[in-house]
Amino acid sequence: MGVRGLQGFVGSTCPHVCTVVNFRELSEHHRSTYPGCTPTIVVDAMCCLRYWYTPESWICGGQWREYFSALRDFVQTFTDVGIKLVFFFDGMVEKGKRDEWVKRRLKNNREISRIFQHIKSHREQPGRNMFFIPSGLAIFTRFALKTLGQETLCSLQEADYEVASYGRQHNCLGILGEDTDYLIYDTCPYFSISELCLESLNTVMLCREKLCESLGLQVSDLPLLACLLGNDVVPEGMFESFRYKCLSFYTSVKGNFDKKGSVILAVSDHISKVLHLYQGEKKLEEMLPLGPNKALFYKGVASYLLPGQKSPWLFQKPKGVIMEKQAIAINSEVSLYTDSDSKPEAPMCTDSDSKQEDHMHTDPDSKQEVLMRTDPDSKQEVPSEIKHKLSVGADPELNPEAPIYIYPESKEEDLMNAEAEIKQELTMVSNPEILKVARMHHVHAESYLVYNIMSSGEIECSNTLEDELDQALPSQAFIYRPVRQRVYSLLLGDSKDGASTDPVVKEWFVYPGNPLKHPDLVRPLPMTAPGGTPSLEVLWLNLEPAAQNQRLDTLLACFNLSSSREELQTVESPLRALCCLLIYLFVQLDYISPRAVQLGSLFIRGLTTLVLVNSACGFPWTMSEFMPWNVFDGKLFHLKYLQSEKGYAVEVLLEQNRSWLTRFQNLKAVVCKACGRENRRIVGKSHWTSHHTGRWGRQGSSSHRTSPTYSHSRQGQPWRDQGSRQYEYDHWRRY
Incomplete structure (x- = not known):
């Protein structure tokens, strides 16, 4: 989760990036700065589940009444000091992050195997060092928070993007979570949930401006750094040789052989001393070994750009064009967060700099399939299927009939692939109202x-x-x-x-x-x-x-x-x-x-x-x-x-x-x-x-x-029919 190695680097090499703060004091300062606005913290709930689950027993399915009580105490503590909480949960896994999701699930499988080995050997619950959250904890936490009267939202994409976007557009007091991506987004302050002391309301704020000072970078350089180091979009191995070259040069000059921390320092040094030197004169792909991974790299950089933001490292398109991801985010903000039933009790503050500016952030040669929304005056012809996709579920204020178009540089087969994907999605449900x-x-x-x-x-x-x-x-x-x-x-x-x-x-x-x-x-x-x-x-x-x-x-x-x-x-x-x-x-x-x-x-x-x-x-x-x-x-x-x-x-x-x-x-x-x-x-x-010694329903390692x-009629063993057609009934007879 987040940027590879950044959490450890901040703790060991740049501890001054972390500052102890008090939420009570921060809320009072926010109220004096923005009179009439309720101090609001947007919470990445998925990062907080381990912190919230405090009951002693977790191995047997969860102590749910104790957990609900702990959530109630958490909410009440912030309510008592006048802080509003808005909770975000992951609503789906983006296709580009499926591999990372799979990698984590397989890692969890290994942890679960060790848990059962411990139970069989010691006949007792393992220590907290082997803690594994009870099944369904995230799902039921959503409903628990709603029962407690809290504004609870489920994302339409990766939750960290919507959390960062919400925090910036609503001028929130900060983001509470545990993900170094929040150091990369140019959004409101980022606070650590793991360092939170609920009794005193003290925690640690991780300051991206201080991080930039330590690295000799600007805030707009952080998405570039994150992708060169590796994150959930760009695999860590993609730039391994590049990082090694940066490290070799950096250590030869500085004489510093602390490889773990020096990698981040070395890459940052290359950005500030080399890439900045030719910025504006050369395209980024001419300065970096992007090769066939160019589209993925640009996608990674652009994934950190919130609505209204642009990057100096990405080729800018004409005004009036925004990325599909931003269109989705804006659509969510307008049609869902401003719904009459979900408005905050007190008026929210709006940052004047967060107004949507229509920019596109991608490489002109990229083959990435991206849908665009343009100014109403555009003459571009658009297939009706694409129009319909953007209009489904959209708020009328967004003018869903406004023309959209694919990048002019995209090849014809890219357009056909995009249309085919949209048609496939539309066939799942034919009723847009439903x-x-x-x-x-x-x-x-x-x-x-x-x-x-x-x-x-x-x-x-x-x-x-x-x-x-x-x-x-x-x-x-x-x-x-x-x-x-x-x-x-x-x-x-x-x-x-x-x-x-x-x-x-x-x-x-x-x-x-x-x-x-x-x-x-x-x-x-x-x-x-x-x-x-x-x-x-x-x-x-x-x-x-x-x-x-x-x-x-x-x-x-x-x-x-x-x-x-x-x-x-x-x-x-x-x-x-x-x-x-x-x-x-x-x-x-x-x-x-x-x-x-x-x-x-x-x-x-x-x-x-x-x-x-x-x-x-x-x-x-x-x-x-x-x-x-x-x-x-x-x-x-x-x-x-x-x-x-x-x-x-x-x-x-x-x-x-x-x-x-x-x-x-x-x-x-x-x-x-x-x-x-x-x-x-x-x-x-x-x-x-x-x-009965076999696991009924085991599908083995069938790939598809x-x-x-x-x-x-065979209701006793329905899962026996769940395998692929190559696994017919005889396959189960051995059990």
């Missing part, structure tokens, strides 16, 4: 994955605490896949027997044995809902009372539990959501592993699946029903699981509490009745057969997998 609603819910963090499915047909799920060596329990990726497939059917339409025109969703799900070289290609699975599957217009936009019943019917149909509607209706909230999930798991699983750690993570992933289904069905149940602090505690679950393994009676497990026992018996009756209807008998551990549909 897509606009999905987008609104996405940005305001009110749904989960729905907009990603509908806009790009691509979703991802990060690591889960699953033991790669214990193959008794299928991965959560396969257990809940049939549910996701029915959601795809609801959002995109049914599959038609594997036809080439069928919608396909690319799933980047982490599970043991998956090298993540390619996504799993998963097709929709038809569902059977009473009266037929209603349209999204009915589920999302119809306000009639009857529509609420259709929403509930559709939700249950996604879990193939329509026959259990009557029993579930008798269960109070939030336990009906719990019952829904338990019934699904009992109907699906032939055997349950005695690994409470993995079962806890499996259950939490089930709750996130419920959030997805509820979002797709138009919210028949309130989201609070799926929040783990209302239905689950990992430490308590683990304790009761171990007691159950020792043969404790139900009365002992429920601590002789008659009220709890009555509720348990009622819930058990609902679950058992539903399972009995599906010909599934819930048995105790003594009845489990010993031959397509999931076909299947009938419910």
Whole structure:
């Protein structure tokens, strides 16, 4: 995350870049400087999850009530000193950063393997040095913050760009996070979450101006430095030989052989002494060994330019042209952040320098496919598909009908490729009004994955605490896949027997044995809902009372539990959501592993699946029903699981509490009745057969997998049909 080596360099070589500050004092100064404006901190929430999770137990699925309480204390501390917080979450992974995402997920897999090795060796939770955030923490944190009344937003691209853009355009007090990219963006001040003392409200501010003084650079040089060092866009190895040459020359002159810190000093010295010398006379590609990576390098530099900014290192286009990324950001700002329901309680300050100036930042010879928006007077002809893409979900004030064009220097095949990509995106959803609603819910963090499915047909799920060596329990990726497939059917339409025109969703799900070289290609699975599957217009936009019943019917149909509607209706909230999930798991699983750690993570992933289904069905149940602090505690679950393994009676497990026992018996009756209807008998551990030793649903290292549909007649093992066609049923028979 961020610029390679920069965090360590600042701490060891330039400690004066870090200054201890106090948020209480900063807010008072901000109020006196901008009367009538609320001091606001924009928070990169993904960087803060480790800081926020303070409960003792994390290995068993999370102590969610304690976590919610910690979040409440965090928010209240800032509220007490008059500081407003705006939280941003990653909404999707950009295509250019997928490789970096995969690299981190595989690294996490290795960490998880070490965690399970420790558990087996020591039979205890590892120390905080091996801490791994509980599954679903980011998803449920969004809803927790909204419950606490906080403005919570989900990005339409990499969150760091939107955080930096929001902070600059709203003249925020600063950015709170842990990402050295915030030292590179020319935006408001950057504060470290890891150094924050909540009691005193002291933290460390990392000053980009002081960093520039130490390096002999200007703030506008920092994006260039970041790309030469390597970041999430430009691979570290791309300029390895260049950095070595800079280092060799620098050390020969300075006599400094501290390679780690000297690399940054050496590259900075080259920028200030050599590149500045010829700036304006030579193009950057004439001064740097860009080679075939020119387009990627320029993309990396341009990725740090916020709306209205330009770079002296990039060739400037005529006024009236902005990058696609900036157009997206501006579109988000206008149509979503200024929505009447999301306006700040106090007027925000606006930096006069942050007004949008229309500039384009790219190399004229670059083959990168970039869509442009131009002045309304432009005579350029534009394909209607491209116009439509920019108009979908756009605010009318943005004039979506304004002409756009591809760079004149781009070749004809580049234009065709861009059009083809746009057409492919448009085929996922044909109704722009529905897509606009999905987008609104996405940005305001009110749904989960729905907009990603509908806009790009691509979703991802990060690591889960699953033991790669214990193959008794299928991965959560396969257990809940049939549910996701029915959601795809609801959002995109049914599959038609594997036809080439069928919608396909690319799933980047982490599970043991998956090298993540390619996504799993998963097709929709038809569902059977009473009266037929209603349209999204009915589920999302119809306000009639009857529509609420259709929403509930559709939700249950996604879990193939329509026959259990009557029993579930008798269960109070939030336990009906719990019952829904338990019934699904009992109907699906032939055997349950005695690994409470993995079962806890499996259950939490089930709750996130419920959030997805509820979002797709138009919210028949309130989201609070799926929040783990209302239905689950990992430490308590683990304790009761171990007691159950020792043969404790139900009365002992429920601590002789008659009220709890009555509720348990009622819930058990609902679950058992539903399972009995599906010909599934819930048995105790003594009845489990010993031959279930393989991980059902393992797809091995298949490089490209397509999931076909299947009938419910084999409902006990639905994930056995999830592999590619080369892995037919015989492949699973050995398990």
